[in-house]
Amino acid sequence: MKKYILKRVLISLATLFVILLVLFILMDLMPGTPFNDEKLTEAQKALLYAKYGLDKPLITRFFLYAKNMLKGDLGVSYAINKNFAVSEMVKDRLGISLAVGGMAMLIGTILGLILGILAALNHNSWIDNLCSAISVIGVSIPSYVCALLLCYFIAYKLGWLPILYNVEQPFVSLILPAIALSVSPTANIARFTRSEMIDVLNSDYILLVQSKGVKNWKMIFSHVLRNTLIPVITVMGPILVNLLTGSSVIEKIFGIPGIGRLMITAIQENDYNVTIACAFVYSVMYIVVMLFVDILYGVIDPRIRIAKEDK
Amino acid sequence: MTNIDHEFHNDDFQFAHSAGEKLVDKNYSATSYFKDVWTNFKKNRGALVGAIIIIFLIFMAIVGPNMNSYTYKQIHGGQECLVPRIPGIEKIGIFDGYHNGVNQYAEKDAADVYYWFGSDTQGRDIWTRVWSGTRVSLIIALAAVVIDIVIGMVYGLISGFFGGMVDSIMQRFAEILNGIPTLVIVTLLGMVLPAGITSIIFALMLTGWIGMERIARAQVLKVKEQEFVLASRTLGASKFRIIFSEILPNILGQVIVTSMFSIPNAIFLEAYLSFLGLGVPAPMASLGSLVSDGYKSMTTFPHILIIPVIVMAVLMLCFNLFADGLRDAFDPKMINK
Numbered sequence: 001m002k003k004y005i006l007k008r009v010l011i012s013l014a015t016l017f018v019i020l021l022v023l024f025i026l027m028d029l030m031p032g033t034p035f036n037d038e039k040l041t042e043a044q045k046a047l048l049y050a051k052y053g054l055d056k057p058l059i060t061r062f063f064l065y066a067k068n069m070l071k072g073d074l075g076v077s078y079a080i081n082k083n084f085a086v087s088e089m090v091k092d093r094l095g096i097s098l099a100v101g102g103m104a105m106l107i108g109t110i111l112g113l114i115l116g117i118l119a120a121l122n123h124n125s126w127i128d129n130l131c132s133a134i135s136v137i138g139v140s141i142p143s144y145v146c147a148l149l150l151c152y153f154i155a156y157k158l159g160w161l162p163i164l165y166n167v168e169q170p171f172v173s174l175i176l177p178a179i180a181l182s183v184s185p186t187a188n189i190a191r192f193t194r195s196e197m198i199d200v201l202n203s204d205y206i207l208l209v210q211s212k213g214v215k216n217w218k219m220i221f222s223h224v225l226r227n228t229l230i231p232v233i234t235v236m237g238p239i240l241v242n243l244l245t246g247s248s249v250i251e252k253i254f255g256i257p258g259i260g261r262l263m264i265t266a267i268q269e270n271d272y273n274v275t276i277a278c279a280f281v282y283s284v285m286y287i288v289v290m291l292f293v294d295i296l297y298g299v300i301d302p303r304i305r306i307a308k309e310d311k
Numbered sequence: 312m313t314n315i316d317h318e319f320h321n322d323d324f325q326f327a328h329s330a331g332e333k334l335v336d337k338n339y340s341a342t343s344y345f346k347d348v349w350t351n352f353k354k355n356r357g358a359l360v361g362a363i364i365i366i367f368l369i370f371m372a373i374v375g376p377n378m379n380s381y382t383y384k385q386i387h388g389g390q391e392c393l394v395p396r397i398p399g400i401e402k403i404g405i406f407d408g409y410h411n412g413v414n415q416y417a418e419k420d421a422a423d424v425y426y427w428f429g430s431d432t433q434g435r436d437i438w439t440r441v442w443s444g445t446r447v448s449l450i451i452a453l454a455a456v457v458i459d460i461v462i463g464m465v466y467g468l469i470s471g472f473f474g475g476m477v478d479s480i481m482q483r484f485a486e487i488l489n490g491i492p493t494l495v496i497v498t499l500l501g502m503v504l505p506a507g508i509t510s511i512i513f514a515l516m517l518t519g520w521i522g523m524e525r526i527a528r529a530q531v532l533k534v535k536e537q538e539f540v541l542a543s544r545t546l547g548a549s550k551f552r553i554i555f556s557e558i559l560p561n562i563l564g565q566v567i568v569t570s571m572f573s574i575p576n577a578i579f580l581e582a583y584l585s586f587l588g589l590g591v592p593a594p595m596a597s598l599g600s601l602v603s604d605g606y607k608s609m610t611t612f613p614h615i616l617i618i619p620v621i622v623m624a625v626l627m628l629c630f631n632l633f634a635d636g637l638r639d640a641f642d643p644k645m646i647n648k
Contacts, residue, residue, distance in 0.1 A: 015487045022491070026499045136357075136635070140628035142579045144586060145620050148606055152613060246494065249586050253606070264587055267502055279495045286492040 005295055012291045019283045020069075020276075024062045027272045065276075075273035086277045090259060094281065096174075097251065097258035101244050103178035108185025108243075109236070115186065116193025117228075121220070123198055131190060138187025144249040147180035151253060164255040177254045181247055185239045192235050197228040237293025241286050348564070351640035358636020361629040368626055372449055375442025381435070431604065431615050441619055444596035445626070451508060451597070452577040455515035456570050463520035464566055467527025468554055472535060482528075489521045497580055501589030508591060511584060515577050526569045530562035564641040571634035575627040582623065598623040 056064075065075065077084050119131035155163040155176060165173045200206060201224060209219050248260025255261075263278035265271075342350070352358060431437055470481040497514045504510035534540065535558060543557050578598065584590045585599030586606075598619050605616030 011483070011486055015491070018487050019491050022496070023499065026503050029503045136631055137628060140575060140631045141624045142582060142627070144583070145602070145624060148602070148616060148620065152616070241492070246583075248494070249583060252586070263498075267498065268588070275499075279499060282492050282495050 001298060004298065008291055008294055012287050015287055016283065017066075020066060020280060021062065023276050023279050024058065024065070027276060028058055075277075077271055077274050086273045089262065089274065090277050090281055093257055093259045093262050096256060097244075097247060097260060100174055100177050100181065100250070100256065100258065101240070101247055103174060104181035104243055104247075105185060105236075105240055107178060107182035108239070109189055111182070112186040112189025113193055113232070115190035117197060117225075119190065119194040120197035120201065120228075123201075128194075131194065135187040135190040135194075138183045139191065141183065143181050143184055143246050144253060146183045147177065147250050147253045150176050150180050165257065173254070174256070177247075177250050177256060181243055181250055184246075185243055188235070188239050189232065193228060193232050196231050197224060200224050200227045203227075234293060234297050237289050237296075241289050244282065244285055244289075344564075348637075348640045352636055355636040355639060357632045358639075361632030361636065364625065364629045365633060368445060368622070368629070369449065371442050372446040376439045376446070378442075379436065379438060381439045437601075437615065437618055440596045440601060441598075441622055444598045444601045444619065445622060447508065447591060447595065447597040448578050448581055448599065448623075448626075451511055451515070451581050452574045454512045455519055455577045456573050458512070458516040459520040459523050459573060460566060460570050462516065463523025464527045464559075464562075466520065467524040467529075468531055468558065468562075470524070471528035471531030472550070472554055472558065478528075485521055485524055488518060491518065493518050493580070494583065497584060498587060498589065501584045501587070506589070506592040511581055511590065514584070515580055519573060519577065522573065523566065523569055526565055527562060530565050531558055534558050534561045568634060568638045568641055571630065571637055574634075575630045578623070578627055578630075598626070 068075065072087060073085070075086050077086055077089060115131045115134060119128045122128050151163055155161050161176050162169070162173045206219070206223060209223050214223075247258065248263060250256070251258040251260040252264055259278055259281060263275060263282075266274035266278060431440065466481065466485070470478045470485075496518055500514035500517065501510065504513065540553060540557050543553055548557070581590065581597060582599030582602060585597055586603045588603075590600045590603075591597045601619035602616065602623065605619060608615055
């Protein structure tokens, strides 16, 4: 197991390194410069480039950046917030993005589990069909379409919740975005829970429990649910990751000052350091979650652990 | 005990084997694999409906833009933001061109003009734009998926078939690529490449093939140990022949199913790029760009947003239903799950 974890950590670090390099190369290829002011002469531009070290070759800049990054210094912003430390900008916005994502994940997990369990317990009845229909629709419809519809009907037509993010009521303003984001996790978890639970309910050990005369609710809570939830936990990682990266459009729609919106602004303004930092933060979240889930697989399910040790 | 106080009648008894209870051997004709799949698929009503709607939407994407005299980039000054008005149906009180109780068409001096789905903020016909947008979205999705299949399948076949060192290196490479969040890389590529359909397809295929590669590899590992492959090898078949004419046909089902699931995903990513302003260039329309255009005037003229949203949602829903049905049909063990 230790060997496996070590291998996974090494691969993750290598991946992060490659991502950083790719981001750097892509930034370099990008058309336009961060200093788009027409009043600037060529000489002034050259001076600006020299000031920020952009005149050095790509590889030098890359290693300098990587070295600084290890110290927690992500450079300064060129365009959005001149000479402001990027690490500060990212730090301010990360919290709110995580709050929306966390809320969405919480709603999605609870609702998804309820739907999935209800569907499995009433297998092949109208409840099952209804839950399945909800989850197919949820999987199919992109979160930002849900966000637009919620925004139009609940926020604009009914006026129950604010359309745009309001600094004075952060919690209330985050409800709609969280609901919009939670649609796809709900559907995915519901689907997965349902099929896992049907498998468990049809298994021999449940038949044994039933024949011993264990009460129905007790059987469900202490035998069925336990065995259902283990595989469900393992799919939550990828779902969480999708949710985090998908949140940038939601942040744009609701005007939430999160990291996704910062990235979009940075892209539009050619602010290299901010773009790289945001993309990299996303990548780090993604890789950490994936690593965590992979290790968790092994810890929870001995079958996987043994299979991986054999490899 | 001998004193039986009962009279027996003829109709108290029945022959043990009446004609209806005779055992008859049923013979089934052998069906081919794909015929079997089709039989299973037909039983799934949701998937069948999905397939029919997909065919309808594809038909509309081909024919729809030519059904009236407008083109997708024709701008009609003075006829902006008209709500839908359809001849015939307008008499029953829906799609009659009234917005907030005012007949917009009469007001804008266009009493005998019909925009079936209304017009957008620049006076372009939404009907034509929605269907040509559907066409663009479908082209992007299908092209990206076909490229995914080719790259992913070949990669997976090679990696799975040769195993050993080749497999290790190829898998590490795929693992690292897979570690890059799709949305981030697609966004950045969308910025670097010039705007256009080809760039979007390229951005989508860059990481899209990894899912396919995994499925293909897992299937190859399963199939390649089976007897018929051994038989083929014993008969002296070349590696090329074993891969392409023994293994490939046996993993094709899974590959098709996976590709069907990635179509809605590609449509979603395209829409996402358009929403960030990195989609198809201006006068051209895709479902994503229509949605992001409509979003700007959502509160005043919701029809500009709602119509493309409905088409996109229905398209993705149907592809999901269709793929679900296909998966069940290819793998009978999945039915009723």
